[in-house]
Amino acid sequence: MSTIVGLQTHDVRFPTSQSLDGSDAMNPDPDYSAAYVRVVTDAGDGLDGHGFVFTIGRGNDVQVKAIEALADHVVGLEVEPLLADMGEPWRLLTQDSQLRWLGPEKGVMHMAAGAVLTALWDLKAKRAGMPLWQLLATMSPQELVAAVDFRYLRDVLTEDDALELLRAAEPGxxxxxxxxxxxxxxxxxxxxxxxxxxxxxxxxxxxxxxxxxxxxxxxxxxxxxxxxxxxxxxxxxxxxxxxxxxxxxxxxxxxxxxxxxxxxxxxxxxxxxxxxxxxxxxxxxxxxxxxxxxxxxxxxxxxxxxxxxxxxxxxxxxxxxxxxxxxxxxxxxxxxxxxxxxxxxxxxxxxxxxxxxxxxxxxxxxxxxxxxxxxxxxxxxxxxxxxxxxxxxxxxxxxxxxxxxxxxxxxxxxxxxxxxxxxxxxxx
Amino acid sequence: MSTIVGLQTHDVRFPTSQSLDGSDAMNPDPDYSAAYVRVVTDAGDGLDGHGFVFTIGRGNDVQVKAIEALADHVVGLEVEPLLADMGEPWRLLTQDSQLRWLGPEKGVMHMAAGAVLTALWDLKAKRAGMPLWQLLATMSPQELVAAVDFRYLRDVLTEDDALELLRAAEPGxxxxxxxxxxxxxxxxxxxxxxxxxxxxxxxxxxxxxxxxxxxxxxxxxxxxxxxxxxxxxxxxxxxxxxxxxxxxxxxxxxxxxxxxxxxxxxxxxxxxxxxxxxxxxxxxxxxxxxxxxxxxxxxxxxxxxxxxxxxxxxxxxxxxxxxxxxxxxxxxxxxxxxxxxxxxxxxxxxxxxxxxxxxxxxxxxxxxxxxxxxxxxxxxxxxxxxxxxxxxxxxxxxxxxxxxxxxxxxxxxxxxxxxxxxxxxxxx
CATH class of the missing domain: 3.20.20.120 (Enolase-like C-terminal domain)
Known part of the structure; x- marks a missing residue:
């Protein structure tokens, strides 16, 4: 068993506005940036989880701060049970009722949860020795469905619907x-x-x-x-x-x-x-x-x-x-x-x-x-x-x-x- | 003429979860909080503008940080022209293309803009010696319409529609x-x-x-x-x-x-x-x-x-x-x-x-x-x-x-x- 011992963040900004790369009608001068997070464990295997939120410059510090607000939700947790059911970190990171108020489920706080979740997926894939696409493509329909929050979707997509879609794609x-x-x-x-x-x-x-x-x-x-x-x-x-x-x-x-x-x-x-x-x-x-x-x-x-x-x-x-x-x-x-x-x-x-x-x-x-x-x-x-x-x-x-x-x-x-x-x- | 010389923030939290005041099916234990902002001027008239975002506890620091990210947008500006056309601070605070990316127009960054805007309305009302409701109710339809962003509304509500609604209410x-x-x-x-x-x-x-x-x-x-x-x-x-x-x-x-x-x-x-x-x-x-x-x-x-x-x-x-x-x-x-x-x-x-x-x-x-x-x-x-x-x-x-x-x-x-x-x- 190993434990998450740290959530390190970085405010990384590239000065892309100088070349007008990325310029469009709404965003004339973006500085492509990443509010970056590394999930560190004590496993001693050299494997960390990496994730980020892409922003276009100013406010990247706010996004980093939001990621840091999630540290208490994952630091100290055991890694293996957390990665065994990826619905669990979703619940921990998106369903904190106090943090949820800041969205709910949108904007800075929601993207912050996304960065940490993606870092955990990165870690899970590295531990499995697979690129993420392959990890996902070899997970069972049940495991995949367990990672998805169907709340507010069930009028058009239930867990059973999702299982059916995934099972239908198993051949081939x-x-x-x-x-x-x-x-x-x-x-x-x-x-x-x-x-x-x-x-x-x-x-x-x-x-x-x-x-x-x-x-x-x-x-x-x-x-x-x-x-x-x-x-x-x-x-x-x-x-x-x-x-x-x-x-x-x-x-x-x-x-x-x-x-x-x-x-x-x-x-x-x-x-x-x-x-x-x-x-x-x-x-x-x-x-x-x-x-x-x-x-x-x-x-x-x-x-x-x-x-x-x-x-x-x-x-x-x-x-x-x-x-x-x-x-x-x-x-x-x-x-x-x-x-x-x-x-x-x-x-x-x-x-x-x-x-x-x-x-x-x-x-x-x-x-x-x-x-x-x-x-x-x-x-x-x-x-x-x-x-x-x-x-x-x-x-x-x-x-x-x-x-x-x-x-x-x-x-x-x-x-x-x-x-x-x-x-x-x-x-x- | 006076100038905005500071944007002071406070992370204020009341421990309401201890009494279950405010408990509901989604929010079992809120700590009612305010990400609070004071817009300070050098007018020497004792009048500041006050605003806040209501949150329910954790994450209030993220909300404060987002308000602070707006300081550069208002500190140093002359107060009188800013308050004379309240559409102007709206544009300054919500239309920064880099910050807008963090929403757009939703969540932590958008509410932060709201806190500063409300602080400016508070200041405007205090300078006018009126409660806000009365200030608004004595502004001309044109002034009110100038304060509103009709972008993305015009398929159902244009500036002219708004003027018509406000003018129709002038009698009485x-x-x-x-x-x-x-x-x-x-x-x-x-x-x-x-x-x-x-x-x-x-x-x-x-x-x-x-x-x-x-x-x-x-x-x-x-x-x-x-x-x-x-x-x-x-x-x-x-x-x-x-x-x-x-x-x-x-x-x-x-x-x-x-x-x-x-x-x-x-x-x-x-x-x-x-x-x-x-x-x-x-x-x-x-x-x-x-x-x-x-x-x-x-x-x-x-x-x-x-x-x-x-x-x-x-x-x-x-x-x-x-x-x-x-x-x-x-x-x-x-x-x-x-x-x-x-x-x-x-x-x-x-x-x-x-x-x-x-x-x-x-x-x-x-x-x-x-x-x-x-x-x-x-x-x-x-x-x-x-x-x-x-x-x-x-x-x-x-x-x-x-x-x-x-x-x-x-x-x-x-x-x-x-x-x-x-x-x-x-x-x-």
Missing amino acids: RAERMATLLRTGYPAYTTTPGWLGYDDAKLERLSKEAVSEGFTQIKLKVGSDLQEDRRRMGIARAAVGPDIRIAIDANQRWEVQEAIDWVGELAEFDLAWVEEPTSPDDVLGHAAIAKGIAPTPVATGEHMMNRVLAKQYLQAGAVQVLQIDATRVAGVNENLAMLLLAAKFGVRVCPHAGGVGLCEAVQHLSMFDYVALSGTTQDRCIEYVDHLHEHFATPVVIEDGHYVAPTAPGAGTEMLPESIAAYEVRNDS | RAERMATLLRTGYPAYTTTPGWLGYDDAKLERLSKEAVSEGFTQIKLKVGSDLQEDRRRMGIARAAVGPDIRIAIDANQRWEVQEAIDWVGELAEFDLAWVEEPTSPDDVLGHAAIAKGIAPTPVATGEHMMNRVLAKQYLQAGAVQVLQIDATRVAGVNENLAMLLLAAKFGVRVCPHAGGVGLCEAVQHLSMFDYVALSGTTQDRCIEYVDHLHEHFATPVVIEDGHYVAPTAPGAGTEMLPESIAAYEVRNDS
């Missing part, structure tokens, strides 16, 4: 695992499309994306319609008619404005329209989805919890669910969202980029392919070529696909030298 | 102000109904409520159906048939469970059913509202922002909107929610209790009566007899009504000796 797991290891998981790239890039850079990066094997790119839009039309024209000319182009408005529009704006861009053949309006507006997205059909609506990177995801699916407000590794309460809640998507037959194309989001979220899509939806049809994981060098097991992209990681863990471990180089010390 | 303002000062605003009391109280205390407090002039009480339910039936029986017998009894489940139920459970209590003639399920579940509440009609659904104390309020109203998911003084981004966002309610013709009965919520929220209902909805019909503000003694201008209840405050300010100023006595010092 081994073959799909072999396929995944051979071919990887489809990716698309946002690298060409940041708003802050000039035309030449947009054109060059669009062409590079195609030559690197990507079959979909994404452009940021929403600041100026004529500019968007011009940039879409450049991108479409650069990639040709066979490459999909998605657009991302980063919440810039009102409901009718979204419908009108997208109508003006429809001639460019849009793969999807992402975050057209407030991420909280289920009914607004439902109206937009109706108004721009058959162009699909995509959203999820700010979808705060499984209850919101449930409603998006119920209302037909999302056609492409973009789960995010650190927006919700970790692997547990993303399992809930994958199950909901599977129940509704909606495809999942995760949000990634930022700091370590690609490293983390790929495991969830790969699990989904092997052990839940059973397909990669029309699915792809976002890829942005930023900051991967800071991670112990950086993603590998080959021919427009994420290569399935084989290193043990959840992909969330940052290099100690990167932490040391980019850690901000707050003495406030 | 003076008469209603006189009526308010004479008779106060109706209150209801939750004091009898906490889950932790025994039967004798429930019965005694229920009878006391009636003798004190309240015409509505509220009971916490949701832990055990037979217990709820028994306690409802005691309360109904104690108050007689003419007093309204509302019930509050504090988010305990699934959708169908709520419909079934409420059905078993309907014989007791329910004034409303409060927080039957997740506060994020608009579609769930809509289904519950349909399933328990004509019993009204009430919710709002965890309604994170105006976008969620909009959807509740669009979906017919709430019949009693319970705005909360500190859950959203302050007075500004509560003005948005009052305007939305007025647009949909839905009554507002604020959530209160906790620490200082009665003191703060009364101003919003009184403004609404004088200058927006123009009525108190079927409306009442929650009242709980806790912790008022710690405030500079504690609420006064007479004959089941909130007496309209006449002291300048927003009611949010806590006594310095109370802060000193209950402040927690965190050296983490």
Whole structure:
């Protein structure tokens, strides 16, 4: 038996605003950051659990503080029983009634729980000697269901429904695992499309994306319609008619404005329209989805919890669910969202980029392919070529696909030298 | 001209869990707390702005930290232009793209903005020599509309719609102000109904409520159906048939469970059913509202922002909107929610209790009566007899009504000796 003896945090910030990487209509100058946590045990096996919340700069110290507020909930606990039933740490970290008041189940406090939960999943995977996707894909349906909180979901998804979905995917797991290891998981790239890039850079990066094997790119839009039309024209000319182009408005529009704006861009053949309006507006997205059909609506990177995801699916407000590794309460809640998507037959194309989001979220899509939806049809994981060098097991992209990681863990471990180089010390 | 020279914070916690005051099915042992902020100027007039976020204990330090993260946004600014257009501090405090990522517009970071905004409203009211309700009720429709963020609301409420609602209420303002000062605003009391109280205390407090002039009480339910039936029986017998009894489940139920459970209590003639399920579940509440009609659904104390309020109203998911003084981004966002309610013709009965919520929220209902909805019909503000003694201008209840405050300010100023006595010092 071993014990959790520490929960170490770091406020890590990369000065990305200097290069306008990551610039969009809502976020003109992000400094990609991580509120980082390491769960330390006394096992003496050299294995820690690593997790983080991705933020874009200011406020990363608040996020770190929220993670620290959870230390008392895990430090001192025995590791083995905690990792044997991953529903238990979920309850400990999200169901403290006093901390829950600060959400409930949303925002800073909820994401903090997610960082610690993901660190525990990382530890569990490392102890199992497996990458997280493989650990999840070899857990029994019962173990997986035990890790999911079905509260507030049961009107559309019960424990029995989830078991049925997982059991239905058991045939073929081994073959799909072999396929995944051979071919990887489809990716698309946002690298060409940041708003802050000039035309030449947009054109060059669009062409590079195609030559690197990507079959979909994404452009940021929403600041100026004529500019968007011009940039879409450049991108479409650069990639040709066979490459999909998605657009991302980063919440810039009102409901009718979204419908009108997208109508003006429809001639460019849009793969999807992402975050057209407030991420909280289920009914607004439902109206937009109706108004721009058959162009699909995509959203999820700010979808705060499984209850919101449930409603998006119920209302037909999302056609492409973009789960995010650190927006919700970790692997547990993303399992809930994958199950909901599977129940509704909606495809999942995760949000990634930022700091370590690609490293983390790929495991969830790969699990989904092997052990839940059973397909990669029309699915792809976002890829942005930023900051991967800071991670112990950086993603590998080959021919427009994420290569399935084989290193043990959840992909969330940052290099100690990167932490040391980019850690901000707050003495406030 | 004067300048904001400081933003002082305090982590204030009252050990209410020792008495089970405030105990309900979701929150068994709250320690009512305030993440408190004082906006200090160099005006030399002795007037500061006071605001806070109500929490229930653990995590209050995280909430304080979030308020501190906003210091750079206001310290150093000139006071007079800032207070002349209250839309400006809203934009400064809620639209920082990096901090917004931590929500957006929800949870710890959003409530922090609310505390600072409310402190600025407190300062504005004190400088005007008026209680906040009166300040708001004498502002022009244009000034009020300028304080509201209509982003993501315009599909149901535009600036012009809001102006029209406010102008329509201009006739009769003076008469209603006189009526308010004479008779106060109706209150209801939750004091009898906490889950932790025994039967004798429930019965005694229920009878006391009636003798004190309240015409509505509220009971916490949701832990055990037979217990709820028994306690409802005691309360109904104690108050007689003419007093309204509302019930509050504090988010305990699934959708169908709520419909079934409420059905078993309907014989007791329910004034409303409060927080039957997740506060994020608009579609769930809509289904519950349909399933328990004509019993009204009430919710709002965890309604994170105006976008969620909009959807509740669009979906017919709430019949009693319970705005909360500190859950959203302050007075500004509560003005948005009052305007939305007025647009949909839905009554507002604020959530209160906790620490200082009665003191703060009364101003919003009184403004609404004088200058927006123009009525108190079927409306009442929650009242709980806790912790008022710690405030500079504690609420006064007479004959089941909130007496309209006449002291300048927003009611949010806590006594310095109370802060000193209950402040927690965190050296983490």
